[in-house]
Amino acid sequence: MTKAEIISVGTEMTSGQTLDTNSQWLSQRLAESGIPVGWHTTLADDLEDCVAAFRTASARAGLVLITGGLGPTLDDLTREALARLTGADLIFHQESFDFIRQLFERRQRTMPARNRVQALFPAGAEPLPNPRGTAPGIWMKIGNAVIAAMPGVPSEMVGMFNDQVLPRLQQLGLAGGVIVRRKINCFGAGESAVEEKLQDLTRRGHVPEVGITVHDAIISLRILARAPTREEAERQIWPVEQTIRERLGTLVYGVEEEELHDALLRLLAARKLTISTAESLTGGMVAQRICQVPGASAFFMGGVIAYDNRIKQELLDVPAEMLAQCGAVSSQVAEAMARGCRQRLKTDLAISTTGIAGPGGATPTKPVGLVFVGLAWNGGERSLQYNWLGTRQEIQSRTANMALNLARLHLEKTGAGAPA
Amino acid sequence: MTKAEIISVGTEMTSGQTLDTNSQWLSQRLAESGIPVGWHTTLADDLEDCVAAFRTASARAGLVLITGGLGPTLDDLTREALARLTGADLIFHQESFDFIRQLFERRQRTMPARNRVQALFPAGAEPLPNPRGTAPGIWMKIGNAVIAAMPGVPSEMVGMFNDQVLPRLQQLGLAGGVIVRRKINCFGAGESAVEEKLQDLTRRGHVPEVGITVHDAIISLRILARAPTREEAERQIWPVEQTIRERLGTLVYGVEEEELHDALLRLLAARKLTISTAESLTGGMVAQRICQVPGASAFFMGGVIAYDNRIKQELLDVPAEMLAQCGAVSSQVAEAMARGCRQRLKTDLAISTTGIAGPGGATPTKPVGLVFVGLAWNGGERSLQYNWLGTRQEIQSRTANMALNLARLHLEKTGAGAPA
Numbered sequence: 001m002t003k004a005e006i007i008s009v010g011t012e013m014t015s016g017q018t019l020d021t022n023s024q025w026l027s028q029r030l031a032e033s034g035i036p037v038g039w040h041t042t043l044a045d046d047l048e049d050c051v052a053a054f055r056t057a058s059a060r061a062g063l064v065l066i067t068g069g070l071g072p073t074l075d076d077l078t079r080e081a082l083a084r085l086t087g088a089d090l091i092f093h094q095e096s097f098d099f100i101r102q103l104f105e106r107r108q109r110t111m112p113a114r115n116r117v118q119a120l121f122p123a124g125a126e127p128l129p130n131p132r133g134t135a136p137g138i139w140m141k142i143g144n145a146v147i148a149a150m151p152g153v154p155s156e157m158v159g160m161f162n163d164q165v166l167p168r169l170q171q172l173g174l175a176g177g178v179i180v181r182r183k184i185n186c187f188g189a190g191e192s193a194v195e196e197k198l199q200d201l202t203r204r205g206h207v208p209e210v211g212i213t214v215h216d217a218i219i220s221l222r223i224l225a226r227a228p229t230r231e232e233a234e235r236q237i238w239p240v241e242q243t244i245r246e247r248l249g250t251l252v253y254g255v256e257e258e259e260l261h262d263a264l265l266r267l268l269a270a271r272k273l274t275i276s277t278a279e280s281l282t283g284g285m286v287a288q289r290i291c292q293v294p295g296a297s298a299f300f301m302g303g304v305i306a307y308d309n310r311i312k313q314e315l316l317d318v319p320a321e322m323l324a325q326c327g328a329v330s331s332q333v334a335e336a337m338a339r340g341c342r343q344r345l346k347t348d349l350a351i352s353t354t355g356i357a358g359p360g361g362a363t364p365t366k367p368v369g370l371v372f373v374g375l376a377w378n379g380g381e382r383s384l385q386y387n388w389l390g391t392r393q394e395i396q397s398r399t400a401n402m403a404l405n406l407a408r409l410h411l412e413k414t415g416a417g418a419p420a
Numbered sequence: 421m422t423k424a425e426i427i428s429v430g431t432e433m434t435s436g437q438t439l440d441t442n443s444q445w446l447s448q449r450l451a452e453s454g455i456p457v458g459w460h461t462t463l464a465d466d467l468e469d470c471v472a473a474f475r476t477a478s479a480r481a482g483l484v485l486i487t488g489g490l491g492p493t494l495d496d497l498t499r500e501a502l503a504r505l506t507g508a509d510l511i512f513h514q515e516s517f518d519f520i521r522q523l524f525e526r527r528q529r530t531m532p533a534r535n536r537v538q539a540l541f542p543a544g545a546e547p548l549p550n551p552r553g554t555a556p557g558i559w560m561k562i563g564n565a566v567i568a569a570m571p572g573v574p575s576e577m578v579g580m581f582n583d584q585v586l587p588r589l590q591q592l593g594l595a596g597g598v599i600v601r602r603k604i605n606c607f608g609a610g611e612s613a614v615e616e617k618l619q620d621l622t623r624r625g626h627v628p629e630v631g632i633t634v635h636d637a638i639i640s641l642r643i644l645a646r647a648p649t650r651e652e653a654e655r656q657i658w659p660v661e662q663t664i665r666e667r668l669g670t671l672v673y674g675v676e677e678e679e680l681h682d683a684l685l686r687l688l689a690a691r692k693l694t695i696s697t698a699e700s701l702t703g704g705m706v707a708q709r710i711c712q713v714p715g716a717s718a719f720f721m722g723g724v725i726a727y728d729n730r731i732k733q734e735l736l737d738v739p740a741e742m743l744a745q746c747g748a749v750s751s752q753v754a755e756a757m758a759r760g761c762r763q764r765l766k767t768d769l770a771i772s773t774t775g776i777a778g779p780g781g782a783t784p785t786k787p788v789g790l791v792f793v794g795l796a797w798n799g800g801e802r803s804l805q806y807n808w809l810g811t812r813q814e815i816q817s818r819t820a821n822m823a824l825n826l827a828r829l830h831l832e833k834t835g836a837g838a839p840a
Contacts, residue, residue: 008460013444013447013460014447014456014457014458014459014460015447015448015451015456015457016444016445016446016447016448016449016450016451016457017448018444019439019441019444020440020443020444020460021439023462024433024436024438024439024440025436026436027433027434027435027436028435028436028437029436030436031435031436036434036435036464037434037435037436037464038434038463038464038466038469039434039461039462039463039464039469039473040428040433040434040440040460040461040462041459041460041461041462042443042459042460042461043458043459044456044457044458044459046458049458049459052480053459056476060472277704277725279704282708282711283704283707283708283710283711283712283716283720284697284699284703284704284705284706284707284708284711284723284725285704285708285711286704287703287704287725287727288702288703288704288705288708290703291702291703291704291705291725291727291777291816292703292812292813292816294778294779294780294812295780296703296727297727297728297781300703300727301727301728301730301731302724302725302726302727302728302731302735303704303724303725303727304722304723304724304725304735305697305704305707305711305722305723305724305725306722307707307711307716307717307720307721307722307723308717308721308722310721310766311721311722311765314764314765315722315724315735315764315765344734344735345731345734345735346730357711358714359714360714360715361717392712392714393712396711396712
């Protein structure tokens with residue numbers, strides 16, 4: 001099988017000013033298409049170095065993907081280096097020039113004269129259109145190697161790879177068909193527990209591929225299907241997604257980039273219900289996540305941050321005796337905070353958090369990481385306990401997710417009607 | 421001047437699984453030492469490819485820094501490739517072996533037999549000790565090139581570069597002396613206003629270098645001094661830091677990684693004062709930042725998130741007539757929120773936020789980005805207005821910083837005693 005080389009051109013990378021993320025992204029896409037990558041090379045803006053590196057690459061690799069060096073300035077040297085290496089002249093391409101000029105016109109700016117060089121291509125090369133910017137790409141062969149030069153701006157590079165380069169690689173039989181991805185997000189069980197339920201799907205060699213990643217106690221299943229067409233890839237994904245959803249049930253809260261607060265607000269909107277928050281341990285994090293969502297103000301009324309026990313009593317009506325007997329970190333106080341918050345703020349639901357975030361504050365019976373989250377609705381209260389391992393920030397963040405999830409599960413269970 | 425090449429070895433990078441950040445970090449350090457970097461090369465775990473790349477690098481570069489491929493497994497090939505390229509045997513180094521064995525003993529684990537290969541070095545090479553892990557580094561010459569091979573684990577690589585490699589480069593006269601850095605953080609003025617006050621310092625060629633970066637409206641001045649010794653570098657930095665502090669006055673809130681909430685809590689602790697928060701626009705973000713600091717509970721009592729106007733009235737005693745007349749997004753309401761919060765939560769200070777985070781909610785007179793922050797203390801209230809450009813998250817985050825800064829400035833001005 002042919003090996004690929006990925007080359008990034010730009011002194012901003014060899015000087016350490018900019019981190020090259022294009023090479024990793026392209027490596028992932030090539031790996032998905034079944035093309036192994038043997039080398040990444042990053043070069044300063046130096047013509048001799050570019051010519052030498054392009055020569056080495058086209059001799060040792062069957063596919064060379066170049067990013068960067070296609071801009072209009074004097075230190076953009078990819079065009080010239082490719083021409084120099086192949087001994088070809090740089091030829092003016094009217095269609096590319098017209099497109100660049102129109103781009104400036106649409107932005108109501110005058111095209112600087114120097115942008116004309118972006119319409120020059122080594123003789124025999126094919127221009128790759130770039131609807132996202134002024135730098136067209138270059139598609140050509142050098143010896144036995146296929147060369148694709150793309151802009152260095154990540155968004156332009158990604159678009160050009162997906163729209164222009166990948167289809168050509170597939171046509172040449174270099175890349176194996178179409179890739180479709182699906183991400184399913186879960187909360188409420190450990191990674192190993194989820195993996196156990198899906199071990200027939202996550203084993204190596206399963207088609208489509210199923211991978212598991214974890215972040216802030218959120219477990220994501222990533223399905224990746226390769227097929228000759230998009231339809232076939234989606235036909236692979238569909239039954240696997242259904243199986244995952246059946247086996248995991250309400251552990252699944254959303255797909256793709258959806259977070260727990262997005263899922264909660266979606267359910268609140270569907271049920272036309274309001275919510276408020278009573279936070280100790282998380283100190284405002286639960287509310288702040290809800291408020292990230294545009295339009296949250298229709299369903300989120302507000303909250304109380306009751307860090308001090310006095311505030312728990314005075315603003316949330318937690319009885320002093322309960323605090324003295326059970327301690328602030330207890331299921332009783334978590335439920336009382338939610339109950340008091342719901343009554344004071346007059347919302348349909350209220351959620352609460354209390355616990356020991358550390359590094360200080362632990363007692364012999366209450367270690368760092370012990371947390372309780374509470375929920376109050378018009379039928380009563382409930383709470384959940386957990387003991388996280390992690391840093392102060394991790395404990396706060398995972399507990400915020402726990403509280404959001406408690407409300408989500410309540411809404412999922414109570415169905416489309418009013419909560420029981 | 422000699423050019424350097426940085427080589428990363430590992431299929432996890434060419435496959436796109438792992439992003440190589442070592443090359444950027446090393447490029448930055450070399451740039452600071454006055455050594456230009458011509459090439460980054462990333463290789464899969466393949467012996468032939470490693471030998472060929474090391475040969476190319478030692479021919480074109482005067483300094484070759486290699487990371488990765490020094491582990492104990494079969495696909496760790498850097499040692500072997502260096503030996504193969506130079507025709508040297510791999511020689512057992514007792515001292516390195518003893519150190520690796522002791523590392524396992526200290527961790528109360530048995531050393532696997534395969535770790536013995538980590539004590540092998542190409543004949544003539546110098547082992548570089550690694551107190552942070554089992555992989556010693558390799559220091560050698562190939563032709564005219566100086567070679568340093570370091571572990572791929574970033575923390576081990578950073579330690580070895582700073583402790584072993586950089587001093588050797590300085591001794592050889594390749595790297596110019598010692599680098600000392602200082603970061604000074606400001607809030608409360610625009611980047612161009614700060615730059616204007618410091619333009620004699622930030623101009624190219626100034627010694628020491630002074631750079632400006634901005635994140636979330638926090639402006640950081642980065643001073644970088646190069647000198648033969650640490651003392652001399654610090655002597656360069658000191659007067660520049662004093663000049664910056666004199667010219668910027670209370671715009672400066674901290675140094676290095678300190679954030680506004682750290683500075684505020686430091687001042688509250690010094691003055692033995694308590695604070696509470698009344699948030700609309702920021703939805704809990706101000707409180708959540710304060711609660712990130714371990715021990716915040718001694719000075720932060722709690723807060724009210726008054727997203728809905730009803731909550732502003734009922735929990736913060738903002739008069740209904742004021743809300744009707746001035747609107748929730750007004751200096752009057754910001755001050756009333758802070759006053760009500762301070763009284764209800766019985767704290768020395770209270771800070772508040774209100775505004776339009778967008779994307780919806782704008783009116784003809786109140787655009788997206790219009791915000792007010794308020795402060796209440798035992799002598800009254802004040803507020804500040806601003807009009808941010810940015811996304812919902814940016815507007816929320818910058819306004820949270822504005823509120824924290826309003827309290828910080830109050831404490832700075834009122835000195836060590838009780839606030840006036």
